[in-house]
Amino acid sequence: MSNQQKASEKDQELPLISHLVELRQRLMYVLLIIFGVFLGLFYFANDLYTYLSTPLTALLPEGTSMIATDVTSPFFAPFKLTLVAAIFVAMPFILHQIWGFIAPGLYQHEKKFAVPLLASSIFLFYAGIAFAYFVVFPLIFGFFTSVGPENVAVMTDISSYLNFVLKLFFAFGIVFEIPIATLLLIWSGAATVKGLRNKRAYVIVGCFVLGMLLTPPDVISQSLLALPMWLLFEAGIILGVIFVKPTKDEEDGDADDSEEKNDDDDYTYEEDFERTMRDMKD
Template identity: 80%
Template sequence: MSEPHLDPEQPLISHLVELRQRLLHSVLIILAIFLALFYFANDLYEWLSAPLTALLPEGTSMIATDVTSPFFAPFKLTLVAAIFAAMPFLLHQAWAFISPGLYKHEKRLAVPLLLSSILLFYLGIAFAYFVVFPLVFGFFTSVGPENVAVMTDISSYLNFVLKLFFAFGIVFEIPVATLLVVWSGMTDVASLASKRAYVIVGCFVVGMLLTPPDIISQSLLAVPMWLLFELGLIMARLTHRERNEALDEEGETNN
């Protein structure tokens, strides 16, 4: 097998300069998106809090227990939203930095893998907002004592939902992670499938660690994790043959 195509040898400083430039471009893109969204910061927070405010008892609302919360909570949300929105560009910068050191067949498989990673991350966030939040908040607002008014602090709510967004966004990358583990040769599809029972238990353990201490949140994270693992196995089976054929083709070409 031939070596991956590389540019002429460059000193380490050249790679560090390139890395610095790509990081700088990424920061500038995030800053530009942040400035464009900041005018709508309060509207973004209203949209984010809608799953909870729609379930609050009549006459109650969210509150700010800190004098700076009305400013910093929407500010923080806008910054995180800018990072989420810039994710395709950030991943593209990472891909452009590492792609010169990849083999031809690795490049051909990495592009759809990169696109899938972006899509799965956004799907995880959408699943949390449209499926998980209504169920979780509906449960929390219905089990409290009757003489206790549900009036959530805006900063606490923001930290709670961002934690779930990150958890579900990362968890939805399981199919990609499964593919990478198989492609790297660390294990194979049959071996992973034989450990399915351990994976299911691990999914519930992770769900317990990453979500609030209630069975609904834990199950809503653990069950999709298991299903995504199964999807990763299916994708690994389908792409394993294609990857081997690509390797054989490159070997024959080089010979």
């Protein structure tokens, strides 16, 4: 192999190696910031769990409380909550590192479009968590604690409760990103505003199916997730109309559809009969 070929292969390998080195460095930054936030929050681990369990404990019957059915639960449940809370708190920094890694590969107009989307995605993620805590939890726990038999005391295990609420936090945090996902589909050309509007009925059905899969098996939590999903989808369409200009092909397609519709409206059976008679004479 000639020296020139070796040099060309080396030039091709360097960009990949440099990207991997940068990715490793940014992952180390992410882990360090999560670890730092975790150390700062761990002292308040029990207080965090008390605050998280307030929507349920406020509705428990008098004389009952949450329980720990596992020996290690009193330690590992607050520990797990603190770790997840550290990730949630560090989410802006994590997304910033992701943005710093992919930004060099974007064009200038793409960067101008991506920065507001990044900030909006952070806000919507936290908004989904807040909606779950302040709106969904009181309704769900109020329903669950009121429908049980009178001779059964509601005493929830702390680990089961934590897994339940974290699942809902994650579900609502992701669901509230629907406007961003819808806007990206329209902006990238993978979908159009008209096409998404035509598929609205399928989207509504899909929202309730996802609500059934992502939430506990009850109608209340399913509806509380499905309805915001649908409204956020509509918000994404509105954002697509405002911020994404239709292409020339889409405008021509809309014009052709309107012309065909007008032709169909002006078309009568008498014209059809006359046209058929002329064809027979010919």
